[in-house]
Amino acid sequence: MHVRSFPKRRFMALAVDWLALLYVSYGVYYLINHWYRELVTVRPSYQVPFPLYAWVAAFVGSFLLAVLWENVGISLGFRAFGLRVRSKDAQHVSLGRRIRRFGLDLVSLCGLFAVSALAAAPIVGLATLFLGVRHGSGISLFPGTMLWPISGWLSTLGHFAAAAAILAAAGGVAYIAARAMLRNVWMVSRDRDNLVDRIAKTSVFRAADLEDLQHPKWYRTSSGWMTILLIGMSLYVGWLMTRISIAALIQRAGVTGYIWKELLRPDLSHLVAAEPVLQTSLLGALLETVFMALMATVAGVVFAFPLSFLGARNIMATGPIGWTIYTIMRGFFNIVRSVETLIWGIIFGVWVGFGPFAGMLALTVHTIAALGKLYSEQVESIDPGPLEAIAATGARRWQVVLYGVIPQIIPSYLAFTLYRWDINVRMSTVIGLVGAGGIGRMLFYYKNDGRWGEMGTAVLLIVAVVWLMDYTSARVREKIT
């Protein structure tokens, strides 16, 4: 029963509670804004902004409330991470003692903040002095150009380098200070309880370790009500913010009923014959779309296959160089993956000119990242037994990969590739919407022209192709796994 004080869990619980309450205050502000200004537009920034002190109040207030909540009741975070405040011998604690513990918590937290702020302040201060604060019209956080007469790319790099250095230094100092406080001030006692719990004669227990744990219904708990509040508020704010209006939907449905009718009565005149303005037929555009997906998948696999080994921890993380490459690869995969294909489509459209090549490049880049990640995870989960056996015969590293790793990963690589091919076909149908070629371009053109019948044809073709690809790839994947 002496496993107490769970710093990580407690920290996470506090973060959850704080975020929850912060979110509530955001919702309240939004609603106040909505009710009293009646100024919700598509661009919410047109609303009269709240004064800075209101935001500060929200940040600090919600933090204090979270701490209070964790002390006097069982907060959301405590419930989620399975923690309870009890006395040293695991008995329930009276309200008076809980409030006293809240006071102690406040003092200790203030101390923690003060120390880390004090430690970080000189660095931040010096840095701002050194680099200047204002730059041009907007506030630039780290305007290196003020001091360094470098322009263009280098200045950009300078910004980032300076920002990274300052943040790293300040963060590092704050982190070390906080760690020291946790080590030396909070957990001095032999029972590894922090100072607050020591003085308040309480302790934080893991719910799983308690024998007399109660299981009240959700409507008897504060966290249950909080959850309801969070969901209800999200629904209401979301409803207002996204301007949902059933009435509009119903009224306009009548007005726009002809669109559906047109969509469902496809116009086949440009199925094979070329459309005069765009100079391609629907089937030609469809072919372009499918080939965009095909070429992107092939090119993606060609690059992702070797890169996936560089992004696999069990192969690379054997020395500092390997580890660096591994980290870079993983970072690359993650960043590139989180830029949507459509955005890549825009970038490559500017780069090589809008058209199917740009679309194919966008899909390729995204495919490399997505497949690279999937592949390298697969490499990481292989059975290490055969590798050991092959390494034991005195084989080189690449020989181990060739004879120990590749035979193990081929089936799942194939499955992932087919899956990606499937996604690429889907994506290639819409990538034309931003100017890359294919049927998406025709779709967008018809829509702008209000030619719903032809747009209906395009949609039907898309459905047919996606369906066909989906079906075949599912069948083939079934076969190989």
Add this chain to the structure above:
Amino acid sequence: MDKPQLQIEHLTKVYERGEVRALNDVSFEVNRGEFLILIGLSGSGKSTFLRCVNRLIEPTSGKVYLNGIDVTGARSAELRRIRRQIGMVFQQFNLVRRSSVLTNVLAGRLGYVPRWRTLLGRFPHEDIKKAEACLDRVGLREKMYTRADQLSGGQQQRVGIARALMQDPELLFADEPVSALDPATSNSILQYLEQMNKSDGVTVICALHFLSLARRYGTRIIALKDGEIVFEGLPNEIDEARFKEIYGEDAEEVEIR
């Protein structure tokens, strides 16, 4: 005690899909308070028989009477009333693995509690008390709020027994309740069944694999082979010849204590 509790008449089951006649014209009677053991090779139709009686599987033909009421002709509401009088314990325990032990045990009351209460999950207070008592009986009271999949096999089967106890059954079906368990645990599980049989007066029909266990706990034994009754009698009547007849020439008797 004069009329038999359960009457089986010409019960037959043919699985259409596999074209298998799993039960073929089975007839016998069970009296109140018996501990009847069904033995037979796997595939001999034991599970099919038990499920045909409470109609988890629809029999192809034949009749089943429980206390003189026609089970095979019962409509849905009546069928559910009959089912709640018959507790059932399974080889694979059949607990809802993600639910707590308490919820699993309370499921035994579903046939009794009004619909709206079960819809809201609000079981009557006395049912919860009863669940605690049942869990106490199988020695699992502390595990009430544990998730069912965190228990060992033997503990899970005890939860299964507690669930059956909740039904206040007059008849208990056990379909190879110990086949997934080790010998020591098997004995303790069967002792719980025996206790139900002796002190609560519940009639037990238990499908078993092992003859030694059957001899030890049963008051009567029925042996099935290819869906037909090949032996019916007292436990000590099964000798070497009978054994070979039921289990085939190559079988050897294994002792389990």
Add this chain to the structure above:
Amino acid sequence: MANKEYYADFIKPKPRWLASWDTVKPRSLAFLTDAGFAALLLLVATYFFTRVITGGEGSFLVMPWWALLVIVVEVPVVWQSFGISLGMRALGLRLIVVDPQDRPRRTVIVPRFLRVLAWHISIPLLIGIIWPLVSRDARSLHGRLSHTQLVGVSPEQVKKTAWYRTSSGLATVLLCVVILAAGVSITKINLKTLFTEASNSTLVWRGLFSPEWSEFAEGLELLMVTIFMAFMATLFAVIVAAPLSFFAARNLFRGKLGRVVYTFLRVATSVIRSIEPIVWAIIFVVIVTPRRAAFAGVLALFLHSIADLTKLYSERLESIDPGPVEAITATGGSKSQVIQYGIVPQILTPYLSFTLYRWDINVRMATIIGALGGGGIGQMLIQYTRLWDWERAGMLILLIIATVWIMDYVSGRLRAHLE
């Protein structure tokens, strides 16, 4: 046990033509595979060469359609008679010589010629098509006439030959080469522009790396709209999809009506799923007017999520453990009680996990759905790119990356925790 007469009253024998179909089917499929292969190769090759020769649009058909048809039909016939075709390999078929007198044969070339000949007589006369279905041993007429037969072989019996020494291996390579060549031409791949035109994109990269920070606050607000779009769509979709999934699961509702509902739901969901939400948004924005662009986005994501979640959910339902369902039925529970106490606890966590996954996808999609009028951050982004204002666009892109990253991480962690 296996006493056939004994079960006679319970078992209906299969009709002859159905029994024959079981052996005719792989042969037909092999034929179709080879014909499809020939057609694909021919079409793509002509398209590619006409494109190269004319330098403009290609065309698929340079010969009369009947000539194409003849070639497409002849390829499988000849290939299957004289070699091991692609379709034969895929379906595990081999051609053997069946000698009625069981004499040892020196040469097998004659029956192969005979087979081609017999095929050309029997199939156009339509007897050859009906024959195997009605004949007792399901052999084809041309096979019977030429004493040859296509028979199935088990994978163990297949002789291993290096792929470059088999006709089907070489044919596959040829097809791949032709398709890739056509692909290069169709997608207008021009690697040179990637380098010569690189200066075009410096503007974009510079914008991405030195974003306009004054756009940060507004970007955050737009991001909130985007996230709420995803939230509303996911929540409402769950409310609709969770009950629907019970009707789209094959194992729960049996019977004629159940079958009809199941088929309808499966077809409807897969049609809706195959149209990207961004296309749905285009349609919805016309209906609810661009003033409510975010609403159009919500509707698009909502519709797509319903279809996707219904599919995921019902597949999970189809793989539940039947044990607890049986146990609860045995206690005398009604159908609704069985669902509530036997099925729902089993699917609750997987459903939650799928929902989180979908919520993650919805946030991703919501960030770009605005690009074509769906509201939220994407709408602003596309405006800035149109205005060539890459500093502001860069800020928004960075925000999107951060959001997608955080969502990905959080939902991944939560899902790992659920399992």
